Amino acid sequence: VNAVDVLTNAAGIELTDVTMDDLADYLPRTTRRRSPDGRTGIWNPVLDHLRDHPHDPDAVALARVLTTPLMVYLARTIYSDAHHSDPTELLNQGRFPTPQVLEEHLISAYLPAVYQHPASNSRRWKLDDVHRWLSYLARHLDQLDTGDLAWWQLRDTIPATIRLLVGGLVGATTGVVIGGMVALVGG
Secondary structure, X not given: OOOOOOOOOOOOOOOOOOOHHHHHHXXXXXXXXXXXXXXXXXXXXXXXXXXXXXXXXXXXXXXXXXXXXXXXXXXXXXXXXXXXXXXHHHHOOOOOOOHHHHHHHHHHHHHHHHHOOOOOOOOOOOHHHHHXXXXXXXXXXXXXXXXXXXXXXXXXXXXXXXXXXXHHHHHHHHHHHHHHHHHHHHO
């Protein structure tokens, strides 16, 4: 920047890890649900364990995973509203022996949490359909060797013959409708 004298007065943003204070401030406010004993919010036992036992292997793994906003969002979505889930399971080192396994759990549990939640549009989109559609997009991006999803390029996922056939049908139908309207108005 100094060499080319561009953006010398621009504001900069430095992304930092989510801290324990950030988690303690945010997660309890994401739900009204209570812990199984009914005395505290569902996140309090997790946050207390992370704070009181920071060197326990289960606490180390979870604390490491919850340093990114994405993982905090996934955990919040999966555990704050779902009535059948308990975030203390995230401290189970037998089930989640490494941070990677814990991250994989959060990623794989996200769609079911969203599409099976009573407030979701579950009547409109079924979990199996959503999974199939997203898998299709993932395979397509893998074939293109890219992680960038450009909506305007989605037409390229449909074979050219089908695109031409659909385009021809739409064009013919439009022509018939417009021709019929012109004939009615003009005659």
